Amino acid sequence: MAPTLPANRAASAGDTGRMSDIPARPAHYDLDSLLAVAVGVFNERGYDGTSMEDLARASGITKSSFYHHIEGKEQLLRLALERALAGLFAVTAETGAGSGRAIDRLEYVLRREVAVLADELPYVALLLRIRGNTGTEQWALEQRRTFDRFVSGLVAEAAADGDLRSDVDPALVARLIFGMINSMVEWLRPDRHRAGEIADAVVRIGLDGLRP
Numbered sequence: 672m673a674p675t676l677p678a679n680r681a682a683s684a685g686d687t688g689r690m691s692d693i694p695a696r697p698a699h700y701d702l703d704s705l706l707a708v709a710v711g712v713f714n715e716r717g718y719d720g721t722s723m724e725d726l727a728r729a730s731g732i733t734k735s736s737f738y739h740h741i742e743g744k745e746q747l748l749r750l751a752l753e754r755a756l757a758g759l760f761a762v763t764a765e766t767g768a769g770s771g772r773a774i775d776r777l778e779y780v781l782r783r784e785v786a787v788l789a790d791e792l793p794y795v796a797l798l799l800r801i802r803g804n805t806g807t808e809q810w811a812l813e814q815r816r817t818f819d820r821f822v823s824g825l826v827a828e829a830a831a832d833g834d835l836r837s838d839v840d841p842a843l844v845a846r847l848i849f850g851m852i853n854s855m856v857e858w859l860r861p862d863r864h865r866a867g868e869i870a871d872a873v874v875r876i877g878l879d880g881l882r883p
Contacts, residue, residue, distance in 0.1 A: 700730065700732060700736070700740070701740070702740050702741070702750075704730075705726075705730055705737065705740055705741070705747070706747055706750055706751060707793075708726070708729050708730045709721075709726050709729075709730075709744070709747040709751070710747075710751045710793045710794060710797055711729070711793060712725055712726055712729050713747075713748065713751070713797055714793055714796050714797055714800065717800070718744075718748055718797075718801065718804075718805075718808075719804060721744065722744075723737060723743070723744055726744060726747070745805060745807055748797075748805070748807050748808070749807045751794050751797050751798075752794075752797065752798055752801070752807065752808075752810075752811040754791065754794045755791055755794035755795045755797065755798040756798065756811065756814050756815075756818075758787040758790070758791045758794075758795070759784065759787060759795075759818055760814075760818065761787075762780055762783040762784060762787060763780070763818070763821055765779075765783065767779035767780075767783070768780050768783070772829070772832060772834065773825050773828035773829040773831075773832055773834065774829040774832065774834035774835065774878075776825055777822070777825040777826060777829055777878070778874055778878060780822060780825065781848065781852070781870065781873055781874060781877065781878075782870040782873075782874065784849075784852055785852055785855070785866050785869050785870040785873060786866045786870065788852060788853070788855050788856070788859075789855070789859060789861065789864075789866040789869075790866075792855075792856060792859060792861070795853075795856060796856035798811060798815070799853050799856055819842070819845055819846070819849070822845040822848075822849065823841045823842045823844075823845040824841070826841035826844045826845055827841040833883060834882065834883075835878070835881045835882060835883070836881050836882070836883055837883075839881065844881065847877070848873070848877040848878075851873060851876065851877060852873060855869065
């Protein structure tokens with residue numbers, strides 16, 4: 672089941688999650704703006720290496736003021752991971768992912784996931800860097816496994832239809848293709864790269880070599 676999208680949306684598309692790209696301190700603080708700052712700090716320092724003092728300092732407010740908005744840093748982590756996962760799972764419910772030949776649905780999902788990663792870059796980057804050290808991280812990793820199974824199912828169905836090679840494990844195909852997509856969090860610069868061009872390359876590299 673797809674995770675529930677949190678009521679509060681945070682960073683704008685194009686934030687990279689590096690410390691140098693932490694959003695500027697806003698004149699008015701709300702949960703959205705604090706979450707955007709927190710995701711930048713988590714990506715720079717690592718979740719385990721980030722303290723509430725670090726988050727307060729990056730936001731330019733006192734720690735006690737921070738606690739007026741959240742219960743603790745794990746709540747921020749949960750909201751950030753929910754945002755990333757909600758974007759990924761929303762694609763699986765779209766018409767293009769649910770109707771037509773499996774190969775067409777698979778290509779649709781790959782293209783849309785490139786777009787989601789580009790739009791939610793710092794949040795997806797955080798999702799990809801967690802290690803399962805907290806209950807929230809373990810939950811998110813299980814959600815990622817659910818998504819991986821969905822994609823593997825599309826690969827297997829496309830192979831059964833004769834549209835992809837059947838001599839490669841579908842789960843391995845899914846991991847390799849999404850490893851390529853997920854690498855975007857390390858090098859994507861929204862001012863230099865277009866998501867559509869990246870999606871075209873992913874399809875050519877990831878699918879064309881698998882066609883019978």
